[in-house]
Amino acid sequence: MKFTKMQGLGNDYLYVFAAALPPHVKALSKRLSDRHFGAGADGMIFILPSDRADFMMRIFNADGSEAEMCGNGIRCVGKYVYDKGYTDKTRLTVETPAGIKTLLLHTAGGKVQTVTVDMGRVAVGAPQTVTTTESTVRLTPVNMGNPHAVVFVDDAEKAPLATLGAALSVHPAFPDGVNVEFVSVTDSTHLRMRVWERGSGVTLACGTGACAAVAAAIATGFCTKNTAVTVMLDGGALTVQVDGNGEVTMEGPAETVFEGEVADDAT
Structure with missing residues (x-):
């Protein structure tokens, strides 16, 4: 399984682009997020197909629990899908358990530098x-x-x-x-x-x-x-x-740290 480690202001996750969640995803996130025995991260984020938005995001914390939403994480989702060529849109939607969020990607040199997120109503x-x-x-x-x-x-x-x-x-x-x-x-x-x-x-x-x-x-x-x-x-x-x-917008950076791959027997 290939992954990309990304971070927004040091809030780091392992990102996986997939057709579906892998089996035992909570245990997988807990294991790979470990900073001593895994790749090291605050959790894992899976980018999946959506029939309601351009993409879907599912977030699993370092302890294996699922989170509804992550502001730093969703900015990196925007960078991931644009930089890797999965979309050419600079305005896109992402489905989350907390609802559909709209992202505005700010690019330079063909890469996303910062992202503005419509976070919805607080x-x-x-x-x-x-x-x-x-x-x-x-x-x-x-x-x-x-x-x-x-x-x-x-x-x-x-x-x-x-x-x-x-x-x-x-x-x-x-x-x-x-x-x-x-x-x-x-x-x-x-x-x-x-x-x-x-x-x-x-x-x-x-x-x-x-x-x-x-x-x-x-x-x-x-x-x-x-x-x-x-x-x-x-x-x-x-x-x-x-x-x-009460509608909230947030802008901040998104950065790629490194690419990695986990052996099949480790997932």
């Missing part, structure tokens, strides 16, 4: 207080097609990702688990964010998380609608904008 819940063994925190639940809990802090650099982030991610308040974003506000157009991703742990970036952070910041009064906000993550910056109807 749903921001009422702030709530959650108690863990670590502490009691105030958070804002956000649905970007996948679940997020945004925690505003004074300094995201000091965010307790491995303790509080991990505890919130599996808290009973979120039966399906949740991605946890710790966000500090630099000013009305700049946020600093660090993330504990459900199923992957600490990652360098989370695209849907950045969108959730901006939406929560707008709901809290830190940012405003119809204004581009730069979200600085450990892996780099994303630009996010939420319009008056």
Whole structure:
């Protein structure tokens, strides 16, 4: 099985173009994502045929669980299919478990450099207080097609990702688990964010998380609608904008790291 390792702001996945999901896909993703005994990644993304869009994307985390959506991952899907000649469109649609997303590919020299994604409409819940063994925190639940809990802090650099982030991610308040974003506000157009991703742990970036952070910041009064906000993550910056109807767009880079192949007896 051939794969391509790609990354968006350090959020890295193994990409496979296939007619169907392979058997035992969850175990396969867990094994190949291992950074010591596998190829090493935050998970695997399969690009499949779709009868509703140009392509379909299925995402499996490093622990084998399936994710509904990945903002960094879908940008790399756009780069993959264009750079490899599976499409000549610079505007295309991708079916995900979180709905159909529209991508605008920005190219140079025949290759995709950055991608703007129409992420759909965000749903921001009422702030709530959650108690863990670590502490009691105030958070804002956000649905970007996948679940997020945004925690505003004074300094995201000091965010307790491995303790509080991990505890919130599996808290009973979120039966399906949740991605946890710790966000500090630099000013009305700049946020600093660090993330504990459900199923992957600490990652360098989370695209849907950045969108959730901006939406929560707008709901809290830190940012405003119809204004581009730069979200600085450990892996780099994303630009996010939420319009008056709650529709979210995100722009960021997509890069190919290397090509690889797994022996048939390893799949």
